[in-house]
Amino acid sequence: MPGITNLPTDLLRTFIAVVELGGHSRAGAFLGRSQPAISLQIRRLEELVRVPLLAQEGRSIQPTPAGEALLSYAREMIRINDEAVGYFHRSDKTGVLRIGLPTDYAVAFLQSAITAFVQAHAEVELEIHCDLSRQLHQDLRADELDVIIAMMSNARMPYLSRAWIEQPxxxxxxxxxxxxxxxxxxxxxxxxxxxxxxxxxxxxxxxxxxxxxxxxxxxxxxxxxxxxxxxxxxxxxxxxxxxxxxxxxxxGFPALEPLRVGLFYKHPRLSAAGLQLVSDLVARLDSVGAGINPFPG
Known part of the structure; x- marks a missing residue:
């Protein structure tokens, strides 16, 4: 259709990798491309959206406010793309998948989705780690966990896929x-x-x-x-x-302040099994509906 701008998934995937892996060099090493090729893809994406997406802050590269907004859409678009490809290609979903859940309500909130995943993918070894949310965030950053459900200290946090409100x-x-x-x-x-x-x-x-x-x-x-x-x-x-x-x-007991909870993962680091579990969890959250914000902020 005339006037419609399409955002190529390869450009979005590169953008996500640069942000989540911490720079052009790491993204290039992960994607098998040179640093100049990565930079060229980012410039092409910026031309399509007509705004700067990344900014140098000291020795690190951070998304601009526009980049943060695009990152939310990009992660969702790539997740849906990979879910569709996995459906038609019937990708082998094997390996170990490490899930982090908060001690506050552990497996109870999403138990049905995780149990269904285990039953449907017996070849995937699932490890569930329960801890305080701050530790789960640290473990995700350190690549010691693949997917976490955790409390949020801010409305915008790295690796966020879904956010919702929990009322204690x-x-x-x-x-x-x-x-x-x-x-x-x-x-x-x-x-x-x-x-x-x-x-x-x-x-x-x-x-x-x-x-x-x-x-x-x-x-x-x-x-x-x-x-x-x-x-x-x-x-x-x-x-x-x-x-x-x-x-x-x-x-005599005043209402407790609500909590913001999120589903987090590093898309570039996630296996086919991990992507399938994320899609299952997103579907579970969407079916619950109340209080869920698909795009953070």
Missing amino acids: IWAAAEGFHDTPKRPVPLGAHPEGCDYRARMIQALDSIERRWRIVYTGPGISGLQNAVLNGLCVSALTKATMLPGMRVLDNTD
């Missing part, structure tokens, strides 16, 4: 009775957990005393501590269990 809720045993004159007994994950920080922030805002009575890295231990009436904690709807009830303002 106060959880207590059905028989729990609060005593306003006593400090609130809190159960939490170790220092650095976003849910822990939000509980403390909420109680401090109403000048309510609190004390940590249970600390543990796993979600099951925290759930048991709540069920046994030892403490109250911040959970999600996915991790609420029978025998628990929600505490709110009528109980």
Whole structure:
């Protein structure tokens, strides 16, 4: 159609590689092209979109604001392209795939998608690592994980594919009775957990005393501590269990600040199996729908 500008996938793939791998030389080595060839492709892409996409900051190359906007679209376009090619070529999906999930709700939120993937691709060895979100981000940057679900400290973060809002809720045993004159007994994950920080922030805002009575890295231990009436904690709807009830303002517990959560991966580093899992997770998120922002920002 006259007047329509097409963005070639090879140019978009090069742009993603330059940003995510940290420069023209690394992108060229990964894609099997010379540095001048990579630079030429970036210039061609900038001509098509009519704005500068990259800027030199010290010794590193960073995307411009326009580059950040294009990166979100480029990652989605390349993901869909590779998903389509994989469907028709029936690419072999083998190898080890390392997934990072936050301790806060571990496998519960996306368990069905991951379980379905394992059943459909028995030849793929899946490793699931549960940790605090900040550690998962570090592991992804260090290429120690392939795909992560993690809390976001900023609206825009590297390697982001999908973002959505998670609303933590106060959880207590059905028989729990609060005593306003006593400090609130809190159960939490170790220092650095976003849910822990939000509980403390909420109680401090109403000048309510609190004390940590249970600390543990796993979600099951925290759930048991709540069920046994030892403490109250911040959970999600996915991790609420029978025998628990929600505490709110009528109980003297102010609403907790929502959390932004994201799906992250380095596209150039991802195998065919990884790309398939990302597509499965994206489909799962899109089916849930609420609060999901496909393009960050």
